[in-house]
Amino acid sequence: xxxxxxxxxxxxxxxxxxxxxxxxxxxxxxxxxxxxxxxxxxxxxxxxxxxxxxxxxxxxxxxxxxxxxxxxxxxxxxxxxxxxxxxxxxxxxxxxxxxxxxxxxxxxxxxxxxxxxxxxxxxxxxxxxxxxxxxxxxxxxxxxxxxxxxxxxxxxxxxxxxxxxxxxxxxxxxxxxxxxxxxxxxxxxxxxxxxxxxxxxxxxxxxxxxxxxxxxxxxxxxxxxxxxxxxxxxxxxxxxxxxxxxxxxxxxxxxxxxxxxxxxxxxxxxxxxxxxxxxxxxxxxxxxxxxxxxxxxxxxxxxxxxxxxxxxxxxxxxxxxxxxxxxxxxxxxxxxxxxxxxxxxxxxxxxxxxxxxxxxxxxxxxxxxxxxxxxxxxxxxxxxxxxxxxxxxxxxxxxxxxxxxxxxxxxxxxxxxxxxxxxxxxxxxxxxxxxxxxxxxxxxxxxxxxxxxxxxxxxxxxxxxxxxxxxxxxxxxxxxxxxxxxxxxxxxxxxxxxxxxxxxxxxxxxxxxxxxxxxxxxxxxxxxxxxxxxxxxxxxxxxxxxxxxxxxxxxxxxxxxxxxxxxxxxxxxxxxxxxxxxxxxxxxxxxxxxxxxxxxxxxxxxxxxxxxxxxxxxxxxxxxxxxxxxxxxxxxxxxxxxxxxxxxxxxxxxxxxxxxxxxxxxxxxxxxx
Numbered sequence: 194x195x196x197x198x199x200x201x202x203x204x205x206x207x208x209x210x211x212x213x214x215x216x217x218x219x220x221x222x223x224x225x226x227x228x229x230x231x232x233x234x235x236x237x238x239x240x241x242x243x244x245x246x247x248x249x250x251x252x253x254x255x256x257x258x259x260x261x262x263x264x265x266x267x268x269x270x271x272x273x274x275x276x277x278x279x280x281x282x283x284x285x286x287x288x289x290x291x292x293x294x295x296x297x298x299x300x301x302x303x304x305x306x307x308x309x310x311x312x313x314x315x316x317x318x319x320x321x322x323x324x325x326x327x328x329x330x331x332x333x334x335x336x337x338x339x340x341x342x343x344x345x346x347x348x349x350x351x352x353x354x355x356x357x358x359x360x361x362x363x364x365x366x367x368x369x370x371x372x373x374x375x376x377x378x379x380x381x382x383x384x385x386x387x388x389x390x391x392x393x394x395x396x397x398x399x400x401x402x403x404x405x406x407x408x409x410x411x412x413x414x415x416x417x418x419x420x421x422x423x424x425x426x427x428x429x430x431x432x433x434x435x436x437x438x439x440x441x442x443x444x445x446x447x448x449x450x451x452x453x454x455x456x457x458x459x460x461x462x463x464x465x466x467x468x469x470x471x472x473x474x475x476x477x478x479x480x481x482x483x484x485x486x487x488x489x490x491x492x493x494x495x496x497x498x499x500x501x502x503x504x505x506x507x508x509x510x511x512x513x514x515x516x517x518x519x520x521x522x523x524x525x526x527x528x529x530x531x532x533x534x535x536x537x538x539x540x541x542x543x544x545x546x547x548x549x550x551x552x553x554x555x556x557x558x559x560x561x562x563x564x565x566x567x568x569x570x571x572x573x574x575x576x577x578x579x580x581x582x583x584x585x586x587x588x589x590x591x592x593x594x595x596x597x598x599x600x601x602x603x604x605x606x607x608x609x610x611x612x613x614x615x616x617x618x619x620x621x622x623x624x625x626x627x628x629x630x631x632x633x634x635x636x637x638x639x640x641x642x643x644x645x646x647x648x649x650x651x652x653x654x655x656x657x658x659x660x661x662x663x664x665x666x667x668x669x670x671x672x673x674x675x676x677x678x679x680x681x682x683x684x685x686x687x688x689x690x691x692x693x694x695x696x697x698x699x700x701x702x703x704x705x706x707x708x709x710x711x712x713x714x715x716x717x718x719x720x721x722x723x724x725x726x727x728x729x730x731x732x733x734x735x736x737x738x739x740x741x742x743x744x745x746x747x748x749x750x751x752x753x754x755x756x757x758x759x760x761x762x763x764x765x766x767x768x769x770x771x772x773x774x775x776x777x778x779x780x781x782x783x784x785x786x787x788x789x790x791x792x793x794x795x796x797x798x799x800x801x802x803x804x805x806x807x808x809x810x811x812x813x814x815x816x817x818x819x820x821x822x823x824x825x826x827x828x829x830x831x832x833x834x835x836x837x838x839x840x841x842x843x844x845x846x847x848x849x850x851x852x853x854x855x856x857x858x859x860x861x862x863x864x865x866x
Contacts, residue, residue, distance in 0.1 A: 275339025
């Protein structure tokens with residue numbers, strides 16, 4: 194319960210209570226002091242904001258805030274206070290300014306921001322001493338009406354409140370006041386702290402919409418302006434809640450691409466509607482709303498020019514995914530109109546009561562507007578996507594310039610716009626998606642299947658990245674590196690053949706690069722256990738291998754490719770075989786392979802192939818190829834010569850070789866993103 198006892202100075206400078214030593218008096222309940230003052234406000238910006246609001250209500254046109262690590266001084270040029278005002282209004286906790294008939298301020302006809310008379314207690318949260326000096330002037334004649342000067346010690350206030358005794362602030366000399374009008378409040382901080390003046394300035398800009406031509410505020414000699422809110426020049430799209438000055442100001446942001454108007458009528462209850470003004474905007478990237486200690490991601494609500502709710506966004510979120518991009522300001526004086534309803538602000542004056550019908554109505558209104566914004570936002574992001582993407586990544590223009598056909602260029606621009614329009618918080622993730630997207634585009638362009646891009650409708654960039662990577666195989670996605678690698682293998686392989694070093698060269702390269710045999714075979718998997726079983730059976734069958742097991746491992750290899758078992762037999766280039774030799778040896782390999790595979794998995798049919806690499810094809814096979822093919826096929830046998838292997842490999846990768854120059858250009862583009 195709040196208690197107050199007012200004493201007034203008479204003409205002879207004695208108090209009404211008969212105690213001339215104590216012209217000022219504060220009586221406050223200890224719990225009120227702790228809960229509405231010391232324990233309620235925890236940050237400097239909130240406290241300074243309360244002092245600035247008091248200056249506004251005092252018809253000040255100018256407020257200067259001076260900050261160092263020991264003190265904060267708030268000086269205004271308002272109407273000021275004499276001793277009676279100090280006691281009746283400032284030192285009376287719970288003084289209801291509006292209920293006392295002060296519906297508008299006496300000089301500038303402002304609607305007062307203050308209501309509960311507890312804002313002055315905020316100073317006790319951060320200060321050990323609060324010094325007040327003030328000079329009162331008549332609002333019409335501008336004549337000086339009196340002065341007040343006193344000092345309050347927070348520890349002493351707590352002590353007197355605990356004892357349920359009134360507190361008498363220390364009286365200071367009024368003649369020592371060194372300014373001509375207004376009020377000066379000096380807060381001696383409880384502890385030495387580093388107070389960031391820029392942080393205070395930004396917070397004041399965010400908490401007051403009235404700061405401007407009629408109400409100037411500065412912090413450490415630097416003017417507070419609406420631009421200090423920081424997000425205006427980060428806005429990409431802006432929606433006005435009806436027309437108005439704040440919307441006009443938001444539209445002037447340097448990066449604003451598009452804007453539109455939304456309805457501004459809020460149905461409070463059946464048959465009763467109110468209007469709002471302001472705007473809701475979105476930025477290109479969520480990180481643009483983070484400025485050091487300031488997080489601007491949210492929608493602030495203003496009433497009578499002062500912040501009354503710090504962030505409405507959590508109460509009006511939709512199922513859409515763009516909430517992290519939103520910033521906005523809503524002005525709704527009817528939220529703080531005593532003629533409409535009771536005070537709906539919480540004790541800390543930084544938020545509204547969530548169960549109040551007016552708050553629920555505003556919440557529903559904003560949610561509806563966000564639904565409309567979400568639909569337009571996706572379209573607009575794509576429309577401006579190419580231009581903004583190229584501005585941030587000029588190398589994308591180099592890629593577009595590389596595309597010859599008009600249709601392909603349009604497809605590429607659509608791809609860029611889609612990626613740019615996706616809600617991706619991390620720029621590195623977006624760059625990765627551009628890289629994968631370009632690679633996927635080039636793969637599909639190579640295969641003449643760019644229409645597949647139009648079927649990609651994924652909103653999660655991680656999923657989309659995976660989709661892009663899956664559009665082409667590893668060879669297509671990284672073909673520049675593959676081209677260089679395979680050229681080197683082919684060159685080494687050819688040299689080995691020319692030098693007749695087949696066994697040494699082939700066992701080193703073919704087993705590691707099965708694509709030399711078949712372009713669709715990328716990687717071989719070696720199953721040591723299966724290979725050991727096969728060689729064990731091979732030795733047991735006495736096929737001429739038991740005498741030299743090392744030789745057996747050099748000229749025969751047991752591999753697995755995409756579920757198929759491969760048995761590759763390498764023959765010296767000068768060894769001539771007949772088709773009968775091939776069939777005899779191949780049939781035995783076939784029998785052994787089937788035995789090993791069936792033993793491992795009796796429920797699956799054996800899937801294998803036996804390949805003989807020869808210097809030359811058997812003469813009788815060449816003369817009657819069609820007849821012998823019928824004998825080799827049932828045994829899963831295939832014959833290849835070294836020259837055929839080289840020719841086949843070069844033909845398979847001829848398309849890559851022809852595109853190598855462009856490949857390198859594309860790779861350079863990707864590397865620069």
